[in-house]
Amino acid sequence: MKGVKFSLKESLYQKVKICKELSEKLSFERVERAKEDYHARKPPVHCGITVHSVIGCTYKCSYCYLPEMGIAFSKAQPYGLGGEDITLSLLFNPSFIPGLLGTYIALGSIGEPFHPVGAWRTLEYIETFSRLLGNPIQFSTKAILDDHVAKRLLQARGSPINPLVTIVTLQHNEKIEPVAPSPVRRLETIANLRKSGLYPMLFLRPLIPDLQDSTELLRESKNSGATAVVFGGLRVTPSIIARLASVGVDTSQILNRVKGQLRDGIQISVQSQDLKEHLAEEARRIGLTPLFSACCANTLNIYLAKGVRVPCAGLCFVEGQFCAKCPVNCQSIKVEVDPDEIKWAVKEFLNVDVSRVDFSSSRIFLYATNPKHVERRLRVHKGIRAFLETAYRKKFYVEQG
Numbered sequence: 001m002k003g004v005k006f007s008l009k010e011s012l013y014q015k016v017k018i019c020k021e022l023s024e025k026l027s028f029e030r031v032e033r034a035k036e037d038y039h040a041r042k043p044p045v046h047c048g049i050t051v052h053s054v055i056g057c058t059y060k061c062s063y064c065y066l067p068e069m070g071i072a073f074s075k076a077q078p079y080g081l082g083g084e085d086i087t088l089s090l091l092f093n094p095s096f097i098p099g100l101l102g103t104y105i106a107l108g109s110i111g112e113p114f115h116p117v118g119a120w121r122t123l124e125y126i127e128t129f130s131r132l133l134g135n136p137i138q139f140s141t142k143a144i145l146d147d148h149v150a151k152r153l154l155q156a157r158g159s160p161i162n163p164l165v166t167i168v169t170l171q172h173n174e175k176i177e178p179v180a181p182s183p184v185r186r187l188e189t190i191a192n193l194r195k196s197g198l199y200p201m202l203f204l205r206p207l208i209p210d211l212q213d214s215t216e217l218l219r220e221s222k223n224s225g226a227t228a229v230v231f232g233g234l235r236v237t238p239s240i241i242a243r244l245a246s247v248g249v250d251t252s253q254i255l256n257r258v259k260g261q262l263r264d265g266i267q268i269s270v271q272s273q274d275l276k277e278h279l280a281e282e283a284r285r286i287g288l289t290p291l292f293s294a295c296c297a298n299t300l301n302i303y304l305a306k307g308v309r310v311p312c313a314g315l316c317f318v319e320g321q322f323c324a325k326c327p328v329n330c331q332s333i334k335v336e337v338d339p340d341e342i343k344w345a346v347k348e349f350l351n352v353d354v355s356r357v358d359f360s361s362s363r364i365f366l367y368a369t370n371p372k373h374v375e376r377r378l379r380v381h382k383g384i385r386a387f388l389e390t391a392y393r394k395k396f397y398v399e400q401g
Contacts, residue, residue: 003334004101004310008345008391011097018098018132019091022084034088037081044095044387047295047314048104048138051086052079053125054111054118059142059180062243063168063206065235065267066110076111078118083128090133095387098133100160100306103390104298104313105129107139108164114143123152130156138162138298140203142180145189150196162301163193164203164230164294169211170220175247176208183217187224194225199304201297202288204279205232207272208244209253214279218286227304228289228326230297231276235267280324292322303328311335311362311393318362318395331361335393342366342392349384350377356401364394367401374398 023031034040042049056076057066067073081089090096090105097103107113113122122139129137137159145153145163153161168176170183193200202221204214218229236254241262245251257271280290291297295314302310309328316322317330339357342364346352352374356367368374375398378385389395 003336004308005336006101006392007338007341008097008388009341011099011102011391015091015096015098019088022088022091022132026084026088030085031088034081034085035092037086037089039086039089040092042093042095043383044390046386046390047293048106048298049090049093049096050106050109051090051125052110053107053113053122054078054115056110057112057115059112060178061180062176062247062249063208063234063240065237065240068237068239068265068267069110071110076115076117078121083124084132086125087128087132095383097391098135100134100136100302100308101310102133102135104295105133105135105137106294106298107137108141112141112143113139114141114145114149119143119149123149126153126159126161127156130158130161134158136160136162136298136302138164138294138301140164140166140294141189142166142177142186143189144181144185145192147192147196150192150198153193154196154198160298160302160305161198162298162305163198163200164297165190165193165200165226166203166205167217167221168204168206168208169213170217171213172211176211176244176249187220190221190224190226194227199227199301200225201291201301202226202229203232203294204229206234206270207231207275207279208234208249209257209270209272209275210250215282218279218283218288222286222288226288228291228297228300229279229283230291230294231272231279232294233272233276234270236262236270237267238262238264289326290324291326292316292324296322296324296326299328299330300326309333313390313393315362315389315393315395334361337392337394345388346374349388350374350381352377359394362394363397364392365397365399367399369401371398371400
């Protein structure tokens, strides 16, 4: 299979170039505000960076974790920075890499990105990111997106746009999602997005053990035009359990899957791998590609939208965890990098010297006379390690030599 070439030096050069051009265009006050914004400081993770176009949500879903984060159900509001300003903030982030092989961007983690009060802001962000950066962009939504919105999204051709439409249940939505648009309207959103030429995916998150209509949901999503399904787990606290119980959900099935003691303010993941694997088989039978993480959805969408196979930034394929063996086949993609650039990168960002660099399909082997020192630097500087591993789409391993 055809490989891809990547140079961190070249990507950082482009980053500095775009940042300089944008900084010269904006006022001093706007540049300083972008520099001080949270997005300029957000630490790196393998799967990308979340961007907040809308803060808050008024859908009042019983399983929602926003109240646990101090975000009330009472209002939603657009983020304060404009499109070029938020783009500059990302460019100020040391861990952000622009371009198709760069950092995955996701909108929708602490609010509904297409809530009526801020849908315009989300579209502004997507269009600006597409024009200036070209990074893969993903959003998750429960909103109704009509033909007009779908066409605007398709016109953002500089980036592959990955729409995730969240539907948890067809039959029980009124009790757990009292204010959100109905599943029927969200299926219409999937149809509108697919008709426009995008590749919408069902976001079946969270999986709630007591709700048993997932197979029907998979079938209806496929019929509406969904190309894949992303399964996501449920996180609970005592308050979330209480809210679910108050609307009639059998929480005993949830609690039986929780390892550890529930405590206020601490979100604990509900064990759901067996549910995901069962539904993945159902999805394949129906004709949907199953995925176990949102970053894999972004990766598959790059292939569908651009015809390019890029290894997933989440690196789940390296160890095999969470990899659902989608058509991208990340393990088989050869990423061509310069060994001398790897030496430069670990010296530049970790301040360690290595004598030699070797590669496998998904690993970088760093040979050093003092391997314990290199391992210690990688362990202490987890963020930098994640940044470099994501950039090169390979994981670091240290060897004596």
